[in-house]
Amino acid sequence: MIENLPKTYDPKDFEDRIYKYWNDSGYFKAKVNKEKKPFTIMMPPPNVTGNLHMGHALNNTIQDILIRWKRMEGYEALWLPGTDHASISTEAKVVEKLKKEGKSKEKLGRDKFLEEAWDWTKKYGGNINNQLRKLGVSCDWSKERFTLDEGLSDAVEEVFIRLYDKDLIYRGDRIINWCPNCKTAISDAEVEHEDSKGNLWYIKYPIKDSEEFITIATTRPETMLGDLAIAVHPEDDRYSHIVGKYAILPLVNREIPIVADEYVDMEFGTGAVKITPSHDPNDFEVGGRHNLGQLKIMNDDATINELGGKYEGLDRYEARKRIVEDLESEGYLLKIEEHANSVGHCERCKTVVEPIISKQWFVKMEPLAKPALKAYENGELNFIPERFGKIYTHWLENIRDWCISRQLWWGHRLPVYYCRDCGEIMVTRENPGKCTKCGSTNIYQDEDTLDTWFSSALWPFSTLGWPEETEELNYFYPTDVLVTGYDIIFFWIVRMVFSALEQTDEVPFKDVFLTGLVRDSEGRKMSKSLGNGIDPLEIIDKYGADALRFTLITGNSPGNDMRFYTERVEANRNFANKLWNATRFVLMNLDEEVAKDEIDIKNLEEEDKWILSRINSVISEATENLSKYEIGIAGQKIYDFVWDEYCDWYIEMVKPRLYGENKESKEIAQRVLLSVLKDILKLLHPFMPFITEEIWSYLPGNEEALIISSWPVYDEKHEFKQSEKRITYIMNAIKNIRNARAEMNVVPSRKAKLIFVTTDEEVKEILKYGEGYFTNLAYAQEIEIKDNKDGLGEDNVAVVIDRCEIYIPLKDLIDFDKEIERLEKEKEKLEGELKRVRGKLSNDKFVSKAPKDVVDAEREKQMKYENMMKKVLERLDSLKKNI
Structure with a gap:
């Protein structure tokens, strides 16, 4: 006797049990097996601090479908899971925890703080992986990795040293994204741009030894304290006569040159722009071309520093307010216009990011970008859908050097040592003990850690043991497909591609499958601020x-x-x-x-x-x-x-x-x-x-x-194509017959004769074969196949299909007496409704005093009831003729 399924389908009865069975049986595990072809997916590592959201659920469902399919196709399918240490996010959470305990990061010191961070991560981190199990992901948990694992940390150190030795990593002063709250540089991928309503302030700068002045428009008046020039376009005839002269910086009274540079957009604002090299990435480039130097007027907390004169110590927004007031009172402010602006915010704390010059460590991107671009152009790398390849190309063609240092303690510390006596920089795996240049033992390690993206860029190969030549690396790498969201991930895809090409001479994956965002039912992005997020675990609990x-x-x-x-x-x-x-x-x-x-x-x-x-x-x-x-x-x-x-x-x-x-x-x-x-x-x-x-x-x-x-x-x-054709024809006929009966509210128990009229011999043969189907599935009492309509009578329901007409005698479908009785009741009901609505509309007081929408509604009802009455009377007349 075959055991039957329980009567009721309830996923809670078996989902957890089955997942345990799969995992305990080792079905998710992949090993080096030369008799099989490998198929590899690396799970994009979610933040160790994270929780499962709909984006994760979509992304991992797609990966799981691909890995289960390939496993069943006979591949040695590896889906390697893991989590990212998430420098900024994790550090922020640990700092918050310490604050509640009356402690601080600075008072604890680096070593004690890292102990706290590891304890916190072990206690609260990785929760998302447990949640992914509820979704059914069949990844190889025995190979789970963490970006701060010892092996992965070794890989990060190795890559830093290799790039430094090839002169592809350098230390310098450049514009970076600075979060005044987290007090660290952040990557472009960690900046969220939000449209906001701002202003354009039009400020006039007097021209030295002249009665003239030049007007600039700015969205950030507070940065004028760091202005080192005014730039105009070299082809702008309005300003050609003053290029080479000097303007006087309002409020500060510093002389700054007027330069010509093609960067300037003649159509924006006044066609003249203030150049603040230390506080804007484009101005930084202009400043370099004209040897303007640097003038940084902000502290790390976005307050004005000692170079800001009387505004020293003010928060940037308070400084803006005071500067605008002073400009107005001294006659320098011409006008203020509303201006829509896209403002960058720190992804973690939502603070407005400040572009600012800072001494940081950078990766030279141009030499690394070229092979990554060539790999796509040669077809070694595919995007699904293909349109995203244009964004990849655009990003690589316009790439800037990558700031990789972060002012954090949680993460991969830079393998960089400095000599306090002679200033020598030493990049090495171990503390050298003494300076390689002067022999001094007065050396110290750089306090900064590496950008989280630096380690995750190595994910496809560092997780398999690189730089060691492991069996797993040789067998499972390069991987087959990366599945990830399109919204921020080009920063990661690009970095994985150029890192893999530089370190392994191969693209890290053949295909990049890009998912969209999961939005709410109104099309809005899910967010905490809108309160429209949907918890996948709650959906699973309710529906499976x-x-x-x-x-x-x-x-x-x-x-x-x-x-x-x-x-x-x-x-x-x-x-x-x-x-x-x-x-x-x-x-x-x-x-x-x-x-x-x-x-x-x-x-x-x-x-x-x-x-x-x-x-x-x-x-x-x-x-x-x-x-x-x-x-x-x-x-x-x-x-x-x-x-x-x-x-x-x-x-x-x-x-x-x-x-x-x-x-x-x-x-x-x-x-x-x-x-x-x-x-x-x-x-x-x-x-x-x-x-x-x-x-x-x-x-x-x-x-x-x-x-x-x-x-x-x-x-x-x-x-069996012929059988498909025959059964499909029969099914189509049955569907049309059912539809006709449904329109007339005929109950299935009422059988009817079916008369098929066709001269097509193939159709006749199909219909003869299908007699049993028509009897069982089209409620046929009997079927008749005719060449013509002779003897059909007039009262039939007609159905037309390919090469055939189907007639159903009306008397087989309807009990005439009962149908007439039903229609007479319907007629009586409609007469009552029409009497009521006509009475209302014939009442002048109602028509003149009632709101227009109420009167219009009554008129619509009258039209509806009159149409219904017309159909009822026509139907009654037809039925009575057939009695």
Whole structure:
């Protein structure tokens, strides 16, 4: 006796149990296996401080689908998980914790602070990985890595030293993104730009030894304290006569030159711009071209420093207010205009970022960018969708040197030592003990750590043991595909590509699959400030992981944002429930001995050939879709087949055979039902792994887990195109007949004669074969096939399909007396409604005094009731003629 599934589908009954079974059985583990081709995905490491959000859920569901599919295809599939140490975020959280305890980072000192940071990370970090398990990710947890792991730290140190030795890393003064709250440099990827309403202040600068003045427009008046020049375009005739002269900086009275530079946009503002080399990246470049020098007028906390004169000590915004007041009182402020501006904010603390000159460590990007650009142009690197390749190219062609030092303690400390006596810089793995230049022992290590992106740029190969020549590195690297979001990740993709090419001479992955953002149902980005975030774990708890996964990947395409609707999750849970109940039906009608036998295609009925041919096509198409990363399309095709063809049609078609007396026909139906169900579960497994594995465990003849079963393949022997054509024709006829009956509210129990009129011999043959289907599925009392309409009579319902007309005698569908009685009641009801509404509208007081929308509503009701009455009277007249 075959054990049956429980009556009720409840994912809580088995999802955790199945995940434990997979993990404990070692099914997620990948090893070097020369007999198999490797397939590798490196999980983009989420922040160790993070929690699962919908973006993670989408990203990891796609990776899991690909890895499960390739595992079933026979590849040695490695999906390596891990987390990122997230320098700024983690340090901020530890500092906050210490503050609550009455402690501070500075008082503890570096070593004690790092002890606190490690303790905090071990206690609270990595929670996201436990949450990912709820989603069903089948990554190899035995190979989990952390960017501060000893091996990965060695790789980071190795790369820094190699780049330094090749003169690709240098220390210098350049403009960087500075967070005044976190008090560290941050990368472009950690800056969030937000549109905000600001102002343009028009300020006149007097020209030395002249009655003239030149007007500039600025969005940041406070930075004028650091102005070192005014620039105009060399082709701007308005200012050509003053180029080379000097302007007097208002409030400060410093003489600054007027220079000509093509950087200036003649159409913006006045066509003249203030140049503040220490506080703007473009001004920095202009300053370098004209040898202007530097003048930094802000402290690390964004207060004005001692070079700011009477504004020293003021916060930048208070300084702005005072400067504007003083400009106005002294007659330098001409006007103020509203101006929309994109303002950079620190991703972590939301403080407005200050571009500022700072002595930092940088990577020279031009020599590294060229090979990364060439790899894409040569086709070694593919983007899905392709349009993102243009952004990759644009970013590399316009790349600036990368600031890699951070004023933090949590992270990879720079392997750089300084001599206090002679200033020598030593880059080395170990403390050299004494200066390599002067022999002094008065040396110290750089306090800064490396940008988190520096270590994550090495992720595809450092996680496999590089720089050591490990077996895993040689076998699993380069990886096959990177799956990640499009919003910030080009900063990471680019860095991984150039780092891999520089260190391993290979691109780190062949394909880059880019996902869009998961937005709320109104299309808004999910955020804490809007309070519109949706917790994936809550969705899983309510509907199950399978329903969430399927929702995220269907109705969605690479690189496009998607809206998240809970109603879709509910619909996909209903789909899972449909599959569950269909399986219960199959198992309840399955003889265990019959299930052991193979399908003999010689004795198949037409519907058997149709369903085998259809699943064969779905296998071929879904496999091709997956190979093209058309994951949503593949999922939708499987869904449509399961719901529409297998459950709604094939099961209904074979019920008479399952309940009939023909033993051979019954057994064939059972075998086909089981065979197709097994292929369905295999196809659906990467998308909905839990329910498919649970159902699989109940099917007879399965000795291994579904997760390691073989992916179904197209079989020529199961291609029956003629049968597909015939059954599809019959199905289309049945659908049209059902629709006609539904429009007339005819109950299924009322049988009717079907008269088919066609001269097409092929159609006649199909219809004769389909008589049993029409009887069982189209509620036919009998069928008749005619060449013409002779003898049909007038009172029929007509349905037109390809090469055939179908007539259903009205008397078979309707009890005339009961229908007339029903329509007479409907007529009486409509007469009452019309009397009421006409009475209202004939009342002058109502029409003149009631609000216009109320009167219009009553007029619409009158029109509606009059149309309904017309149809009722026409129907009554027609029926009475046929009595």
